[in-house]
Amino acid sequence: QQDKMHNNEDIQPEDFSQFIERFHSDSLFQQQRLSESLVLFDSKIEVQVPPGGDKYDASYSWTQNDVIVNLLEVNKNKQNPEYHTELMFISDSVICENIFIPKSNRTYLLEFSRVERKWLLTQLIVNH
Incomplete structure (x- = not known):
């Protein structure tokens, strides 16, 4: 019976x-x-x-550490009552989370996509 449960988890x-x-x-x-x-x-x-070139030719480089530092900031600010959180359901497999201070430019937009039944962070936009 446990095997059935594990198999079912893999399908869901x-x-x-x-x-x-x-x-x-x-x-x-x-x-x-x-x-x-x-x-x-x-x-x-x-x-x-x-x-x-112009702005459309711009290159933007970042490291894994840039992502980690930004996500630590996101996690901290998500707990801050000054920030609000909204989920936007784009499709069955794409959900955006907007963490922001109302009436300001401070926002974190996280886009998650479901890939092979698991959710992954596919885009992170940070505006200070």
Whole structure:
């Protein structure tokens, strides 16, 4: 009977509400759930525009550490009563979490996508 339960768990897609709670409280789990093609935009990091190019030619580079530092800040501010959280259900497999201070530019937008029944962070936008 336990085997049936384990098999059933493998078939069922991961519950988002359980995932998101663990994602914000367990840093190791968080690192395991970063998409390999994660897009990060942090308004503090300078964008490099090539000579003779325009903003559409800009390159933006970040490291794994940039992601970890930003996520620590996200987790801390998510607990701050000044910040509000909204979930936007884009589709069955894409959910965005907006953590923000109303009437200000401070916002964190996290996009999660379900890949093979597991939720992954696919995009993180940080505006300070």
